Amino acid sequence: MSGLPQTPSTRHRPSGPASRTVKAVVAGLGLVLALSVLGAWWAAGMAPAPQAASAPRVALPAWAIDPAVVARGARVATQAHCAGCHTAPGGLALAGPRRIDTPFGAVQAGNLTPDPATGLGAWTPEDFRRALQHGRGRDGRALVPAFPYPHYTRMAEADIDALYAWLQAQPAVVQARPPHELRPWAGHPWSLALWQTLFFRPGPLPLPADAPADWRRGAQLVHGEGHCGACHAPRNAFGASRQADDGVGEALDGTLSPDGRTYAPPLPGFGAAGVDRQALVELLRTGQSAWGTAHGPMGDVVQGSTQHWPEADLQAVAAYLASRPAPKPLPAAARAPEAVVSAGRAIYERQCAECHGESGQGAPGRVPPLAGNPTVLHPDPGTLIDAVRHGGFAPVTAAHPRPFGMPPTELDASDMAALLTMLRQSWGHTGEAVTPMQVLRTR
């Protein structure tokens, strides 16, 4: 700020010092004023949204209390798995709050029950449509895209309305949502509005009109209410997913979960062979199949959502995914040193074979096979490491109501790497070796 006024006695000024000083002062004041206005706007944006504490319960239109519409909404709610994010651990269904960590800070999934003050009780059908189709709250502010409106915008409007009707028919729970804890630049309404401008395209999926009905239904479920891309599509630095080349939904190329613990595999080409398509349907319906067991976040999805889907919808999803162009296969991996593989085999025989079998064949319905298990061959070993280290139970489904437990097993990094390398290079597998460094990075 060379133009800032200084004491005249200390510095000689060229001609017209008075006018220069005035200009500088005016410029300075202008800058201060502009910054203040900017700051005020920013502060206004950061302030919590006004609480509609006195908002009355909305008067529901006649269609929203039609039992047939409400029943349809129940199916939509299950397929969109609303309760998966909006139910606190051990809390009442759909009442939130549930903290969800993202690379941009933590978001709190709110209360979807029809309490007027803390839930959706004051929301009109138009408010609700605008939230799902355009990512805007009742106050008009842009919502955080952790709420998967980039997917829900593709839902049929009749399904959105049915979901509204069903949610409004649930018991109201008074449960306020704590504020999100996002980084300031990420959580500010301006940032969210800019994010929407850059990355969010509202509207239905561009489905080819001549596509078979089950294919269209599958695409709708995968990219709409099922929001598979929320986990299976890689995101850019701003958390936005890349769209598929033909514009039908995002590219479901597979990616690590934000916490780095589990790997969501690529979905296109899943079940391309006819028999495997049935394995996919079985995995989604029972949590287990000849491929193995749904682990981690996918276990929640199967237990809370896909096991309840109508069979025709599961078949549609399988038909759609099988038709999508599969990513390029990885080249055959180099064989790991025999010492590593045999060290891994010794650990396997000591700690794994009793349940998984000498040949990794598993015990159907009880212990997943490891031979031919796609999780063993994921490009990233995250899920495999997580399963060994933390163990877990298969999802609880109608087909498997009392699942068996995998014990957590702590191995040092080189033992874990040797074991996983052996799994990836046995029984006909030629997957890439796992290094101790990969294991250490998942801690």
Place this chain on the structure above:
Amino acid sequence: MPHGFPIFPGPMALSVAARPSACAPRPLCRTSNTGARTRQVAPRALALALTLAMAAGLVPVADARAAPAHAVPDTMTQRALACTQCHGPQGRASAEGYVPRLAGKPAGYLSSQLRHFRDGRRPHGAMARLLQGLPDAYLAEFGAHFAAQRVPVPTRPAGPTPDAATTERATALVRQGRPGVPACAACHGDRLTGVAPSVPGLLGLPRDYLVAQLGGWREGVRRADAPDCMAQVARALAPEEVTALADWLAAQPVPDGGLPDEGPRRPWPLACGGVAGEVAR
């Protein structure tokens, strides 16, 4: 589910039945199944990571199916391997003793602790992850399973003998209590081995574990069903009382296999959510 969706029975059993299982020795099985083997060695198909493993499909799966079905017993013991890995066979406690014993503890207590771990009222990352999604009824099965285990208790106390002052302070609390703190024995039983089905025993636990639990209750880190009587008690205890109790309890031998009394036999001195339904205040 309220929606009335058809839930189809899994075809798993079908595929098992269809699987060839006659060949007894495993190596023979694998080599004799030439159809599967020819496909299995197609190197291109096998080289693929996930997607093409799918697309090439049956190749590795066929390999798995060529092996004879592996027998895993359909028992609670088998289901509970995820527990006994750390808690010891039959839930007898870990070798070094910190991972607590489950065997013979009151079934109701075990099931409610499983619920609390799952829901984060008793924060423990590994337990919460392991139990995530398991319904209350299934957790209760695990509670009943471990409650029914009969494993000899180590006769050696878990801690050194405390000094006279500690003993005096602790036994006063255990037997008489003081204003604001009911006697431990009033709820946990005269033998301090707990009262079935919901009140746990206090003996045979390491000192560090006892201190950690009382501290957790004081600070609200460990919680139970409301009204949380132990939180009330732990907050009323002075820190020196906590250490005296832990020192003394850890030094006591465990009588008669440590099994809980069958109760309830007297009114509880406090209202406890953990014994709801048996409250006879």
